[in-house]
Amino acid sequence: MLSSKPLRADARRNRARILAAAEEVFAARGAGAATEEVAAAAGVAIGTVFRHFPTKQDLVGAILKDLLAALGEAAKEDDLFTFFTRVVTAAAEKKFVVELLDVEVAGPIASLSGAVGELLDRAKLAGAVRAEIELDEVLALLTAAGQGALRGGWSADLRARTLAVIFAGLRP
Incomplete structure (x- = not known):
């Protein structure tokens, strides 16, 4: 996260969903899995993923x-x-x-x-x-x-x- 402000409740939920989805997607598809796949699995827009995590790293x-x-x-x-x-x-x-x-x-x-x-x-x-x-x-x-x-x-x-x-x- 780029900001040091505390996350709102919905932002915390999105972050948790993104992390859980990323673990599943990367475990199933490996390092080649696209960030877009993570967004889809988390049920969020790709911009939401990038707001929390600017890069795949x-x-x-x-x-x-x-x-x-x-x-x-x-x-x-x-x-x-x-x-x-x-x-x-x-x-x-x-x-x-x-x-x-x-x-x-x-x-x-x-x-x-x-x-x-x-x-x-x-x-x-x-x-x-x-x-x-x-x-x-x-x-x-x-x-x-x-x-x-x-x-x-x-x-x-x-x-x-x-x-x-x-x-x-x-x-x-």
Whole structure:
């Protein structure tokens, strides 16, 4: 949004509809999907999309920002293994973010390091993770698995098997 003024209720609803439609359209059609398709799916005019998101990169950047915020909130409720699974699944489902923004997973995951550190501490206290495991190791594993899910076209079965191997290595 270009203005720093609070959005009116109808503008907030339109923004939310645009973001939801964009996730669906880009997930189904990939990076090549047109912004006009997003507008149609959201039930708004193309000008409404451009008022909120002047470029396709702005739109995808907002999706990434919302995803990171949701993951940060999830970290407050999840255990380490559930959160790890959530991040890798989100990476696999949001491949269009990488296609459109050419994002590497390391940056967004690093932004979650505080939340991941808290999850790791809780997991160690609960005896679910080996005491010698450090945050940088967990972040490296999370980055590698997330990048693999983004770039590798992992199936749900491959994700589950890969996570099982990683989790076995973390557990006592």
